[in-house]
Amino acid sequence: xxxxxxxxxxxxxxxxxxxxxxxxxxxxxxxxxxxxxxxxxxxxxxxxxxxxxxxxxxxxxxxxxxxxxxxxxxxxxxxxxxxxxxxxxxxxxxxxxxxxxxxxxxxxxxxxxxxxxxxxxxxxxxxxxxxxxxxxxxxxxxxxxxxxxxxxxxxxxxxxxxxxxxxxxxxxxxxxxxxxxxxxxxxxxxxxxxxxxxxxxxxxxxxxxxxxxxxxxxxxxx
Numbered sequence: 001x002x003x004x005x006x007x008x009x010x011x012x013x014x015x016x017x018x019x020x021x022x023x024x025x026x027x028x029x030x031x032x033x034x035x036x037x038x039x040x041x042x043x044x045x046x047x048x049x050x051x052x053x054x055x056x057x058x059x060x061x062x063x064x065x066x067x068x069x070x071x072x073x074x075x076x077x078x079x080x081x082x083x084x085x086x087x088x089x090x091x092x093x094x095x096x097x098x099x100x101x102x103x104x105x106x107x108x109x110x111x112x113x114x115x116x117x118x119x120x121x122x123x124x125x126x127x128x129x130x131x132x133x134x135x136x137x138x139x140x141x142x143x144x145x146x147x148x149x150x151x152x153x154x155x156x157x158x159x160x161x162x163x164x165x166x167x168x169x170x171x172x173x174x175x176x177x178x179x180x181x182x183x184x185x186x187x188x189x190x191x192x193x194x195x196x197x198x199x200x201x202x203x204x205x206x207x208x209x210x211x212x213x214x215x216x217x218x219x220x221x222x
Contacts, residue, residue: 006134
């Protein structure tokens with residue numbers, strides 16, 4: 001809905017306002033990511049996890065594959081829009097909305113049968129953000145809703161099983177690693193440095209595995 005609103009009113013939002021709103025979102029995203037990074041009990045776990053994850057992501061060429069998915073959708077539904085603009089909108093919005101502790105914690109809360117307050121809050125924030133993305137990137141941002149449906153839907157269906165696989169220490173380090181990915185999104189939004197976000201995704205799997213393998217069971221390591 002936010003993306004559709006952005007499409008409708010996009011031409012009426014001055015470019016300088018679009019720019020400052022995206023910059024504010026970028027700054028807030030950096031802050032959210034940093035707050036999660038600083039919760040780690042031992043920076044070695046998210047550091048090594050994200051380094052190994054980045055290597056795996058590059059070897060698997062995940063970023064290009066995500067862009068390929070965006071390009072396929074663009075050709076099917078938005079053939080007249082510039083390829084780069086559509087794909088950038090799809091990938092940027094998808095990763096911003098699908099990466100982060102709220103996505104995983106919200107899935108666990110939703111799967112438990114409780115009122116999914118985390119998802120309600122996250123959806124509200126994402127909707128406002130996608131108004132701007134819809135105005136800047138066009139239809140590509142709107143189609144990020146498909147990614148959210150698949151990712152958050154799958155996590156909700158498997159939320160109970162996922163929660164049972166993680167102990168408290170694994171959650172902390174997983175969210176810390178996710179904080180690095182969220183900060184990378186902020187840097188991209190601020191156009192400080194282009195980071196291949198898709199390549200960071202394996203780190204979110206590798207980090208809790210490292211904790212499982214090497215952390216002291218009592219959680220006193222670090």
